[in-house]
Amino acid sequence: MDSSPTFVIVGAGLAGAKAAQTLREEGFDGRVILLGAEPERPYERPPLSKGLLLGTTPRRDVYVHDAGWYDANDVDLRTATRVTAIDRAARHVVLDDGERLGYDKLLLTTGSTPRRLDVPGADLDGVMYLRTLAQSDRIAEALTDQARLVVVGAGWIGLEIAAAARQHGATVTVVEVADLPLQRVLGDEVAQVFANLHRSHGVTFQFGAGIRQLRGVGRVSSVLLTDGTELAADTVVVGVGIQPDAQLAEAAGLKVDNGIVTDAQLLASDPHIYAAGDVASAYHPLLDRHIRVEHWANALNGGPAAARSMLGQQVEYARLPYFFSDQYDLGMEYSGWVAPDGYDRVVVRGAPAVADGRAPEFMAFWVSDGRVLAGMNANVWDVTDQIQALVRAGHGGRAVDLAKLADPRVPLGDLLA
Structure with a gap:
């Protein structure tokens, strides 16, 4: 009888696949079972709204x-x-065909699901969401130079889809309840950069607007806004946020609060169950709070951290949240974490204006009491390590000279000297 331990991973995305890889690299010779609801083997999600839609990333x-x-x-x-x-x-998981699989350790990397649009007509053909490879394929097919696309939600996914659509020649309107794209995340000044960037590429915005109804016979043909405006559309992509796919954990009695609650070792409220990636609300020792991070880097690094924790290694998952976005000729990276009301100013280094249709080169820092809590570099490269050092120092209580922070002549490394 085989007495070797069995580790089961539920969720075959990037976090789950990297956890399985790490288990083998760390010498685990027991059974590893990786369960995925999708028909595809594990894949990375950033290309779904970037290279796959643009046609610049091969599917393989x-x-x-x-x-x-x-x-x-x-x-x-x-x-x-x-x-x-x-x-x-x-200590079993139950599969949809009734099979029961025993586990010694269980890792939940079930990810997130898109929030649905709850209005009349939301079930019409041509209304799409982006979370899976199959959904990316459907959107890509719709992005032609004849397409009339309405994007609901001006978050990162919505803006990346809008950028890809415009580069295919589609007519694009973005509907957003706030006054600017990404306003809650970035604040007015930096959000305005993204609004100007997209406008310079022909995107129309409808700010301060909600969706009353999607109209059409069988397939969507128009979008009716709450102010009575009607927008022609043959494709609508909804990007109004995602929610953690934690129902399985909640039904099992695990502690769930905006995700599966874990400690810094990614251990859930059961000594045999761990969670990582989008679905985990993990305690972050530097930030001294639980946070749930929905970005690629968290899956890339969180899966391996959970695997090592499952093996009994001493793990403290304290990586700073990090994400990136590519829109037209603007590439950016963001490091750190700050609540929408958790900063008192944004310090900008460089010129953030869109000039002659060209994306700017600048950095922005979200600051509270002189402490850098998050930083973004836009078309400025090889500065992530320095920005993350500033952010770690800021969350550790150390303030910097804000005049020097804003001065491009002062190397970022000198601010902590």
């Missing part, structure tokens, strides 16, 4: 591992397999 490049990796590394990958329940007492 989105996968975390090549097709033969799982067999070669004795990882039991089961795609198109949904877990319906966790039996914590018996």
Whole structure:
């Protein structure tokens, strides 16, 4: 009888795949079972709204591992397999076909699901969401130079889709309830940069507007706004945020609060269950609070951290939140974490204005009492380490000279000297 331990990973995205890889790299020789609800093997999500929509990323490049990796590394990958329940007492997961799989350790990397638009007509053909590879394929097919696209929500995903659509020649209108894109995240000054950038590329914004109804016979043909404006549309992409896919954990009695609550070792409220990626609300020791991070880097790094924790290694997952975006000729990176009301000013280094249709080169820092809590570099490269050093110092209580922070002549490294 095989007495080697079994580690089960529920969620075959980037976090789950990287956790399985790490288990093998760290010498774990027990059974590894990786369960994914989608029919695809694990893939990365950033290309779904970037390179795949633009046609610049080959489909084969989105996968975390090549097709033969799982067999070669004795990882039991089961795609198109949904877990319906966790039996914590018996330490089993229950599959949709009724099979029960025992586990010694269980890792939940179930990710997130898009928030749905709850208005009449939301179920019409041509109304799309972006979370999966199949959905990206559908959107890509719709982005032609004849398309009339309405994007609902001016967040990161919505803006990246708008940028890709314009580069395919589609007519694009973005509807947003706030006064600017990304306003809650970035504040007015930096949000205005993104509004100007998209306008310079022909995007129309409808700010301060909600959706009353989607109209059409079978397929969407127009979008009726709450102020009575009607927008022609043959495709509507909804990007109004995502929510953690934590129902499985909640039904099993795990502590859930905007995600599966874990400690800094990514251990949930059961000594045999861990969580990582979008679905985890993990305690961050530097920030001294639980945060849930929805970005690629968290899956890339959180999965391996959880794997090491499952192996009994001393783990403190304290990476700073990090994400990136590409829109037209603007590439940016953002490091740090700050609540929308958690800063008192934004310090800008460089000129953030869009000039002659060209994206600017600048940095921005979200500051409270002289402490840098988050930083962005836009078309300025090889500064992430310095920005993250400033952010770590800021969350550790150290203030910097704000005049020097704003001065491009002062090297970022000198601010902490």
